[in-house]
Amino acid sequence: MNRQEPAIFDGHNDLLGRIHTGAVTEQQVLEGYRGGHIDLPRARAGGFGGGLFAVFVPSPQSDLGRDMAGHEGGYDVPLPPALSESEALTSALAQIASFRRLAALGAITPCTTAGEIRTALAGDNMAAVLHMEGAEAIDPDFNALEVFHAAGLRSLGPVWSRPTRFGHGVPFRFPSTGDIGPGLTDAGRQLVRECNRLGIMLDLSHLNEAGFNDVAALSDAPLVASHSNAHAICPHARNLTDRQLDMMAERDGLVGINFATAFLRPDGRMQGDCALDVLLRHLDHLLERLGEHGVGFGSDFDGAVVPRAIGDCSGLPRLRDALRQHGLDKALITRLCHDNWLRVLERTWGE
Known part of the structure; x- marks a missing residue:
């Protein structure tokens, strides 16, 4: 790197x-392949140091990218049904096994502390924190x-947008807020307490507003949304309102800017022709609400x-260049x- x-x-x-x-193998992630967004050679080329690696159970016959690509005036994509335990x-378990195989191959360095992440970022493998999305x-x-x-496991989102026994997510709806449906269940409130006890970060991305409010009331940790954007720029149900951002700022929280173009573009379309200027508009708004210590990626x-200007993780130097051209200094x-x-x-x- x-x-x-x-x-x-x-x-x-x-x-x-x-x-x-089955789109890629662990060996291909190590050696490199054509397709997708992440492998070790491209990570080294782009300065992708690693991050939260999500365990996400897919729903059958779901193609959200297609459903959000080109609708005039908006969309409301039906949520898949709940999954069985x-x-x-x-x-x-299969995905956690892949995580362990990637580590054994030397593609990632599993991390459970910030100190381990710092050490891994200085090395050649991707720093990897195990996360569960839903x-x-x-x-x-x-x-x-x-x-x-x-x-x-050190990070967990109680829901991906479909419902779980713990709570309710936001639909893929544009335009819309996330003020849809009830909050956490009794089991969801206990999940918050258990994660606080174990030191597992709670991820608010995908959670509806009522659930967001419940976590804020129960949790003693910073409020974090790992991959969300500003509703004021793109009025998608997946994005965060100024009220939510202000609550996160009060709790010393963080928002990771999501590169998914449906949550960046003001028209809500999942299409790759999205200039980095649009991402910078979200960045400016988030910095205004959260401060310089409350925003990441x-x-x-x-x-x-993701925007064609980034393409995959090897394109991250173009993002850094855009940040410099936008007037941000090295420290920020x-x-x-x-x-x-x-x-x-x-x-x-x-810690």
């Missing part, structure tokens, strides 16, 4: 899911959560259409690239 540039620690990618669907557990694989007694934590690599760029994530993870994990 180019040691002159700050490495990017990223709040969200779906590489494990891509492996799980057994099918979610099988998928989650808690369907966790049983009502939280036995699985204990086991996942022992396996390295959460690319959604391997899970969404370094905070955006990784220091802000390390700060909020240290606080969350009690």
Whole structure:
């Protein structure tokens, strides 16, 4: 990696899911391949230092990118039905096994502390924190959560947009706010307490506003949305309103800017012709509401259409160039690239 540039620690990618669907193998991630957004050679070329690697159980016959690509005037994509615990557990275990195989091959360095992330960012492998997007694989007694934590899980989103026993997500709806549906269930409130006890970061991305409010009321940790954007710029249900951003600022939280173009573009379309100026508009708004210590990146690599100007993780130098041309100094760029994530993870994990 180019040691002159700050490495990017990223709040969200779906590489494990891509492996799980058979689109790529662990060996190809190590050696490089044509397709997707992340492999080790491209990460080294682009200064992609690693990030939160999501365990996400896909819904059958779902193509959200297609459904959000070209609708005139907006869309409201039906959410897939809830998944059973057994099918979610099988998928989650397979993805955690891939995570371990990537580590054994030397493609990633698993990290459970901010200190380990710092060390890994200075090395040649991707720093990798195990994250779970949607808690369907966790049983009502939280036995699985204990086991996942022992396996390295340090970040968890109670829902991906479909409902779970723990709460309700936002639909893929544009234009819309996330003020849709009820908040956390009793099990969801207990999940928050268990994650606080174990030092697992709670991810607010995909959670509806009522659930967001419940986490804010219950959790003693910073409020974090790993891959979300500003509703004021793109009025998508997945994005955060100024009220939510102000609550996060009060709690010393962080938002990772999502590269998914449907959550960047003011027209809500999942199309790649999205100039980096649009991303910079979100950045400016988030900096205004959260301050210079409350913003990072959460690319959604391997899970969404990203701006062609970035393309994949090897294109991240173009993002850094855009930040410099936008007038940001070296210290702020370094905070955006990784220091802000390390700060909020240290606080969350009690280091």
